Amino acid sequence: MNKVLIIAEHDGKNLNISTARTVTASQGIAESVEIVIFVDDGNIIATQAAAIAGVTKVLVVENPINKHAVSAILAPQIEAIANEYSHIFAPNTTFGKDLIPRVAALLGVPQVSNIMRVESPNIFDRPVYAGNAIVTVEAPNGAVVGTIRTASFPEAAGGGLASIEQCEIFVDIPTHTRFISLAANGDDDHPDLQAASKVIAGGRGLGSQENFNIIYSLADKMGAAVGASRAAVDAGFIPNSHQVGQTGKIIAPELYMAIGISGAIQHLAGIKDARTIVAINKDADAPIFEVADIGLVGDLFTIIPEIEKALG
Amino acid sequence: MKILVGIKRVVDYNVKIQVKPDGSGITTSNVKMSINPFDDIAIEAALQLKEAGKANEVIAITIGSKTCQEQLRTALAMGADRAIHIETDEEIQPLTCARILKAFVDKEKPELVILGKQAIDNDNSQTAQMLAALANWPQATFASSIEIEENTAIVTREIDAGLETLAIDLPAVISADLRLNKPRYIKLPDMMKAKRKSIETLTLEDFNIEQAELIKVLKTTRPTPRQSGIKVETVEELLSTLKKKGLI
Structure with missing residues (x-):
């Protein structure tokens, strides 16, 4: 059995x-x-x-x-x-x-x-x-x-x-490995990336850590978790635990909005199971548009505030 | 301190792979091959520890067909002191790979083994952990920083919850994550010099190991492609589409 x-x-x-x-x-x-x-x-x-x-x-x-x-x-x-x-x-x-x-x-x-x-x-x-x-x-x-x-x-x-x-288990336990600390993400007030039904993710197109605030702000408005591409994490815009992709988190939310993310295959590996993918990017040839259900070509710095405003 | 770095020859990460129509695998003929990117990071980490005076020898090892020597040459050109090729044309899966590495470690006695956190072909992420288990050594996977303090390594790991720091007693196994370092570019003269360096070649018969049972691949298929989507022109149009889908 x-x-x-x-x-x-x-x-x-x-x-x-x-x-x-x-x-x-x-x-x-x-x-x-x-x-x-x-x-x-x-x-x-x-x-x-x-x-x-x-x-x-x-x-x-x-x-x-x-x-x-x-x-x-x-x-x-x-x-x-x-x-x-x-x-x-x-x-x-x-x-x-x-x-x-x-x-x-x-x-x-x-x-x-x-x-x-x-x-x-x-x-x-x-x-x-x-x-x-x-x-x-x-x-x-x-x-x-x-x-x-x-x-x-x-x-x-x-x-x-x-x-x-x-249940009690008696076995020899090694002492060669010791936990020192865990530096958590520090954003407990946002939904968990792997459990969230909506994820707003930003990429290199955001340009700076400061600019990433518009992603957080939109995510808050929509009750969404915040994700990121490897490029954004490597550039120091956002901590590693937000990374989505082959070597980051693999997620399957109802809605995934990729903002300023070009869509490298390694990133796409992490979002293939999302129900609806929205891509916002100024480069109409960005590979993200090949997998997006809804694409909008344009400048994220004008589009995101517009979305936020429209959501009231 | 002696550091052993395992490297794997894989299809280059920029190649768009093709699944063979008969389902027997993916096309690898005439495709650019490279060192698995995470292994590249592992080599760089070992070299940096050597340059910082924490290690005196970096040994690169690979298991596979004759062509894998290209990747060992790359490791030598980066600065590895020795290169070991365990030559076989058989398929070597992670548990057998870990057993071979364990046998080599028993003989060579490195204080640290650094491997990539996963190979980008089979995406298994197993070998480092398996080697650590077989040797009953500590493991620190997905490392984003390594500091050596006497006989202990302080390793920060990239995990789902954030950054975890462990203290592990040496000898130990570490697996390298993306942000551990940026591997160096190889200069042409170093590549030329590496061509003349010797590679020590061994075979599976040199190790008394039992091969693990294989996970058998029955077929390889292409993933179902996503339905092609629509382009919208305005934010208004975007939001009304999302509303129709009940997403906002």
């Missing part, structure tokens, strides 16, 4: 939405989908995980070492419980990308990264070459270890009533 174990992504306070998307991806695979939470104090997160529809059981591994736990600390704990499961998944966020290969190597099995479609319990589709090709791959017999491309799966519904079990 197939049994999926999902490693919960959380910040110590709340479960990340990526976990519920990973549950959706797991639903065709097994009758049993369990979530494990590694945490120092986990009641709230456990309750959130138990409420995800389709989850059979929530395991809570409470241990002080699991505060700000890094992969070197989590992987041996996952290895210790892995043999009960046919599949081990985490979201393909920086959390899962860092952790899951370490788990796969300990288990001695290859990993399927960035699963975008589940064809069968061991056949999956995944994007390669920045999403310019899709490969259908078959995992060998044995445990299937993988990461889930969260933009490809909706968040599983709420209303679930999974049981919550405390």
